[in-house]
Amino acid sequence: MRMIGHFIDGKQVAGTSGRHADVFNPATGEISAKVALASADNLDAAIAAARAAQPQWAATNPQRRARVFFRFVDLINRHMDELAALLSSEHGKTVEDSRGDILRGLEVAEFVCGIPHLQKGEFTEGAGPGIDMYSLRQPVGIGAGITPFNFPAMIPLWMFAPAIAAGNAFILKPSERDPSVPMRLAELMTEAGLPQGILNVVNGDKETVDGILGHDEIGAVSFVGSTPIARYVYATAAQNGKRVQAFGGAKNHMIVMPDADMDKTVDALMGAGYGSAGERCMAISVAVPVGEETADRLVAALAPKIEALKIGPYSDAQSEMGPLITKAAQERVLSLIDRGVQEGARLVVDGRGFKLQGYENGHFIGGTLFDHVTPDMDIYREEIFGPVLSVVRAKSYDEALELPMKHEYGNGVAIFTRDGDTARDFATRVNIGMVGINVPIPTPMAYHSFGGWKASAFGDLNQHGTDSIKFWTRTKTVTSRWPSGAKEGAQFAMPTME
Numbered sequence: 001m002r003m004i005g006h007f008i009d010g011k012q013v014a015g016t017s018g019r020h021a022d023v024f025n026p027a028t029g030e031i032s033a034k035v036a037l038a039s040a041d042n043l044d045a046a047i048a049a050a051r052a053a054q055p056q057w058a059a060t061n062p063q064r065r066a067r068v069f070f071r072f073v074d075l076i077n078r079h080m081d082e083l084a085a086l087l088s089s090e091h092g093k094t095v096e097d098s099r100g101d102i103l104r105g106l107e108v109a110e111f112v113c114g115i116p117h118l119q120k121g122e123f124t125e126g127a128g129p130g131i132d133m134y135s136l137r138q139p140v141g142i143g144a145g146i147t148p149f150n151f152p153a154m155i156p157l158w159m160f161a162p163a164i165a166a167g168n169a170f171i172l173k174p175s176e177r178d179p180s181v182p183m184r185l186a187e188l189m190t191e192a193g194l195p196q197g198i199l200n201v202v203n204g205d206k207e208t209v210d211g212i213l214g215h216d217e218i219g220a221v222s223f224v225g226s227t228p229i230a231r232y233v234y235a236t237a238a239q240n241g242k243r244v245q246a247f248g249g250a251k252n253h254m255i256v257m258p259d260a261d262m263d264k265t266v267d268a269l270m271g272a273g274y275g276s277a278g279e280r281c282m283a284i285s286v287a288v289p290v291g292e293e294t295a296d297r298l299v300a301a302l303a304p305k306i307e308a309l310k311i312g313p314y315s316d317a318q319s320e321m322g323p324l325i326t327k328a329a330q331e332r333v334l335s336l337i338d339r340g341v342q343e344g345a346r347l348v349v350d351g352r353g354f355k356l357q358g359y360e361n362g363h364f365i366g367g368t369l370f371d372h373v374t375p376d377m378d379i380y381r382e383e384i385f386g387p388v389l390s391v392v393r394a395k396s397y398d399e400a401l402e403l404p405m406k407h408e409y410g411n412g413v414a415i416f417t418r419d420g421d422t423a424r425d426f427a428t429r430v431n432i433g434m435v436g437i438n439v440p441i442p443t444p445m446a447y448h449s450f451g452g453w454k455a456s457a458f459g460d461l462n463q464h465g466t467d468s469i470k471f472w473t474r475t476k477t478v479t480s481r482w483p484s485g486a487k488e489g490a491q492f493a494m495p496t497m498e
Helices: 040-059 062-078 080-091 095-118 154-165 180-191 206-214 227-239 262-278 292-307 327-342 397-406 420-429 465-471
Strands: 002-004 006-008 011-013 020-025 030-036 122-128 131-139 142-146 169-173 199-201 220-224 243-247 252-256 284-289 346-349 368-371 388-391 412-416 434-437 473-481
Touching: 006 040, 006 180, 020 080, 030 080, 040 131, 040 142, 040 169, 040 199, 040 206, 062 080, 062 095, 062 154, 062 180, 080 095, 080 180, 095 154, 095 465, 142 154, 142 206, 154 169, 154 180, 154 220, 154 465, 169 206, 180 199, 206 227, 220 227, 227 243, 252 262, 252 397, 262 284, 262 292, 262 388, 262 412, 284 292, 284 397, 292 346, 292 368, 292 388, 327 346, 327 388, 397 420, 412 420, 420 434, 465 473
Parallel strands: 002 030, 142 169, 142 220, 169 199, 220 243, 252 284, 252 412, 284 388, 368 388, 412 434
Antiparallel strands: 006 011, 006 199, 020 030, 122 131, 131 473, 346 368
16 A cells, blocks of 8 residues: 655654554546645654754845756646646646646746746835935745645645745645655655755644644645635634635536627536536536526536536546545535525436446446525535536526525636627626636636635635736845935934935
């Protein structure tokens, strides 16, 4: 049985707690590895390594820090096939989808190659008589990231790449469900020339999370997961004096206007709703057609495509959708489908009975489609995180707009229409953090920032883009004066620079 430990001070180390978690192959339901759950001693060792290495790394000029990331980007590209297969074997998503997971993280590593420009401060000459003023962006010291299972490459890269490029050391606590790719990324960063101790990976559970949130030497924490845990992380970290960003759940709507190109809309919903078995925080889980005719056409076009989904293990190159991550996740999604039926939604396509020959113990669910869903139903209110799409019919554009506006989550939203006025009005008015216009999953590119509103995000600064550099650095403002001429004597009034 393969044993996964931790990556501390530039090398792999075994766990010391005596506690382990099982890592599964989601396609077969079999245990593929065991991962050590960190003890307090493991976390302390990682922080000690980070503390020892960080000052010299921060003093390294930004061009040299950038060169590490140039080499790291090259290494990821060279190891792409290995990383994608490893990711799929623990997560269950298709290899093509895993490559996308890695590439979207790689884009952030590419972005931070520009850290010499991104970390520049500002300068004002002559702010007052003989007075110059300038600002510096300096690292917070030691940062930490707590990442989810659904993007085991992308989200760790979103966190540690800008943090490390800005001069920080970093403690990564990935999901214990698929820990191998984060460990491999740490090895590749070391191979790229990152000093030992700057990036440490500590595998663990809530005990490790609480250790991170309470540790005095960690200055900033980034988290992605469910909203209840995001609230807890935000409150606990802030109470302990840390800078914190915590991203939670989502319920992403797609408004389908009567003038939308139906073929393109259906294709977009298939990918956005069923890609990665719906285990994406940006997945479209609610379609809102405007008008009964639009709804009827949409459901009629979706149903046969959902029934024809090619579902299988990641090892099958023809697979369009894989299994869910764990048996518990599968059972939760199945129970929510049962609840939708009990609450009166019309089950158009039922994925509960899906079985795959040779993979009967895998965590598979077939694509599922509900129609006539209403906002009072659990399948509408809750984030399902599975291959389930709900159709909520709206009589008008304003009624459709109200649905995402009133929902507690505010991560992503999309509208499909040919009308520019409608699209512009929608983008302006909707209270959601990321908006797509004829784009089903509006995840921004690395040089813009990613983040939701309402109960989907807690904290003032988003991930990647310039927000990430601001989050992982602190501003220091220096006012300097080199006196010349006669003495002026003491001044007791508030200085005005005039």
